[in-house]
Amino acid sequence: MAGFFAQLKEGLAKTRQSFVEKVEQIFTGRGKIDEDMYEELEEVLIRSDVGVKTSMELVQRLRQEVKSRKIVDAGELKSVLQELIVELMGEEKPLEFAGQGTTVILVVGVNGVGKTTTIGKLANYLRVEGKRVFLAAGDTFRAAAIDQLEIWGQRVGVEVIKQREGADPAAVAFDALQAAKSRNIDVVIIDTAGRLHNKVNLMEELKKVRRVIEREIPGAPHEVLLVLDATTGQNALQQAKLFQEVAGVTGIVLTKLDGTAKGGVVLGIQGETKIPVKWIGIGEGIHDLRPFIPKDFAAALFDRPGEGEISD
Numbered sequence: 066m067a068g069f070f071a072q073l074k075e076g077l078a079k080t081r082q083s084f085v086e087k088v089e090q091i092f093t094g095r096g097k098i099d100e101d102m103y104e105e106l107e108e109v110l111i112r113s114d115v116g117v118k119t120s121m122e123l124v125q126r127l128r129q130e131v132k133s134r135k136i137v138d139a140g141e142l143k144s145v146l147q148e149l150i151v152e153l154m155g156e157e158k159p160l161e162f163a164g165q166g167t168t169v170i171l172v173v174g175v176n177g178v179g180k181t182t183t184i185g186k187l188a189n190y191l192r193v194e195g196k197r198v199f200l201a202a203g204d205t206f207r208a209a210a211i212d213q214l215e216i217w218g219q220r221v222g223v224e225v226i227k228q229r230e231g232a233d234p235a236a237v238a239f240d241a242l243q244a245a246k247s248r249n250i251d252v253v254i255i256d257t258a259g260r261l262h263n264k265v266n267l268m269e270e271l272k273k274v275r276r277v278i279e280r281e282i283p284g285a286p287h288e289v290l291l292v293l294d295a296t297t298g299q300n301a302l303q304q305a306k307l308f309q310e311v312a313g314v315t316g317i318v319l320t321k322l323d324g325t326a327k328g329g330v331v332l333g334i335q336g337e338t339k340i341p342v343k344w345i346g347i348g349e350g351i352h353d354l355r356p357f358i359p360k361d362f363a364a365a366l367f368d369r370p371g372e373g374e375i376s377d
């Protein structure tokens with residue numbers, strides 16, 4: 066398996082080409098810092114799916130730094146921008162676990178973003194750490210969804226709690242939590258449907274599942290992870306805002322960063338919603354889920370050595 070940092074860098078190759086290489090062009094071969102440069106930079110950021118608001122903020126921060134550090138050479142700005150991007154993304158925010166007893170992770174998001182795949186990968190990650198994990202097949206909308214989760218359960222070696230197609234997802238969550246409590250399971254990860262007859266139904270269903278979880282385990286859910294597909298760019302940002310309002314999202318998993326040039330959306334999401342990105346998906350395989358470490362992400366994006374490279 067390729068090293069952690071090398072794999073991250075490879076996954077971000079397209080974003081690097083569309084974003085950082087353009088930024089570099091703006092900074093190099095120009096010499097002095099002028100108004101045109103700031104305008105060009107803002108445009109490249111917006112085009113790279115960073116979002117208007119966050120792009121403007123980043124450029125504003127850059128202006129401040131140029132002033133306070135008395136920078137005159139545009140060539141120095143690449144590393145300053147990298148610093149500002151790390152600052153924007155904040156500290157690494159690991160998963161929250163219950164102080165004792167079972168930790169409940171509810172996974173939400175619209176259809177096709179990678180929820181079920183992420184659950185499989187996450188279950189594997191936690192199992193390798195020595196945790197006992199159950200999966201709950203809360204997407205009862207399609208029989209295939211239950212089957213898909215079961216395949217992941219077998220692959221990872223964790224049990225899947227399920228009912229038949231069309232069953233009440235809240236009842237599946239209830240079963241899973243009962244079983245987990247009686248068998249001292251460390252983590253239950255609950256899959257949910259991404260598609261229902263309409264958006265209102267979907268949101269009502271999520272609320273109901275949530276209520277059951279809250280009642281069964283005080284303090285749960287410990288995490289509500291919203292899965293977003295990076296290839297959808299600005300749509301991902303809209304979904305983050307919608308789910309933030311109704312589902313009490315605690316963290317984001319940004320999938321499909323491999324093969325997309327829209328990785329800049331990470332910045333837009335962090336800048337506008339302040340929901341921390343906790344994991345990133347960089348492929349379809351079982352190991353292709355990584356904790357999101359802002360410093361390493363920025364280093365990989367800017368093609369600089371990161372801390373991960375040393376510890377690899």
Ligand SMILES: Nc1nc2c(ncn2[C@@H]2O[C@H](COP(=O)(O)OP(=O)(O)OP(=O)(O)O)[C@@H](O)[C@H]2O)c(=O)[nH]1
Pocket residue numbers: 174175176177178179180181182183204210258259260292320321322323324345346347348349353
């Ligand atoms: N390249 C790539 N593909 C991914 C990644 N994560 C998921 N996928 C693929 O995206 C497709 C959809 O993934 P699912 O996990 O079924 O998505 P879902 O959100 O559960 O979809 P629904 O159950 O229909 O709502 C699958 O083909 C996955 O293999 C990723 O990080 N990178």
Ligand SMILES: [Mg+2]
Pocket residue numbers: 180181182204210256
């Ligand atoms: Mg699914």
